[in-house]
Structures are given as structure tokens and as C-alpha cells.
Amino acid sequence: MADFKEFGDKACSFAKNMADKANDAVEVQKLKAKIRDCRNEIDDIYSSIGASIYNRYKEDDTVDAEYLDPCGSIDEKYEEIAELNDKIDIIKGCMRCPNCQAPVNTGDAFCSKCGRPL
Numbered sequence: 001m002a003d004f005k006e007f008g009d010k011a012c013s014f015a016k017n018m019a020d021k022a023n024d025a026v027e028v029q030k031l032k033a034k035i036r037d038c039r040n041e042i043d044d045i046y047s048s049i050g051a052s053i054y055n056r057y058k059e060d061d062t063v064d065a066e067y068l069d070p071c072g073s074i075d076e077k078y079e080e081i082a083e084l085n086d087k088i089d090i091i092k093g094c095m096r097c098p099n100c101q102a103p104v105n106t107g108d109a110f111c112s113k114c115g116r117p118l
């Protein structure tokens with residue numbers, strides 16, 4: 001009888017242990033989610049620091065020399081985005097003025113920006 005009780009106690013302790021482990025796993029997941037949130041917030045702050053340096057570069061070029069190359073790379077990426085947007089415009093059938101590249105509507109007789117006949 002003592003053996004049976006001991007087995008019961010062990011089974012009970014095993015089940016409690018499993019429940020604890022499941023709770024621990026949930027708790028760890030919650031903590032990891034909070035860590036992810038903190039990392040995302042840090043990335044946002046890094047991003048805003050970078051944006052303020054880039055804005056200074058665009059306004060008056062008074063950034064430290066070490067930032068000139070990365071800021072130039074951002075300029076190149078913005079140019080690439082503009083070219084990609086142009087390709088999307090072409091696919092969607094939007095027209096551009098051949099003189100000034102302003103977007104014009106199909107059927108317009110003149111460019112509304114530079115006045116060139118279309």
C-alpha cells in the first residue's frame with residue numbers, strides 16, 4: 001500500500017511538473033514577445049535618429065563625413081523608388097509629359113505643368 005501511495009504521489013508530482021512546465025512555456029513566450037516589442041521600439045528610435053541625420057544632410061549638408069556615404073545611398077534608393085513608381089505608372093497606363101515628365105491625363109491637349117501640346 002505504501003508503494004501505491006508513493007506511485008500516486010509521484011504521478012501527481014509529475015502532472016504538476018508538466019503543468020508548471022506548460023505555464024513556464026507560456027510565461028517565456030509572453031516575455032519573449034515583450035523583448036520583441038522592446039527591440040522594435042529600439043529599431044524605431046534608431047530609425048528616427050537616422051532620419052534626423054538624413055534630414056540635416058538634405059537641408060544643409062552639415063552632417064559628419066561618416067554619414068555622407070549612407071545618406072547618398074538613401075538618395076540612390078529614393079531615385080530607384082521613383083523609377084519603379086514610373087514603371088508602375090506605365091503599366092497602369094498613366095501618361096507623362098514628354099517634356100517635363102509631369103503626370104498627364106489621357107485626352108489632355110496640353111501639359112498642365114509646362115504647357116506643351118500633347
Ligand SMILES: [Zn+2]
Nearest residue numbers: 097100111114
Ligand atoms: Zn510638361
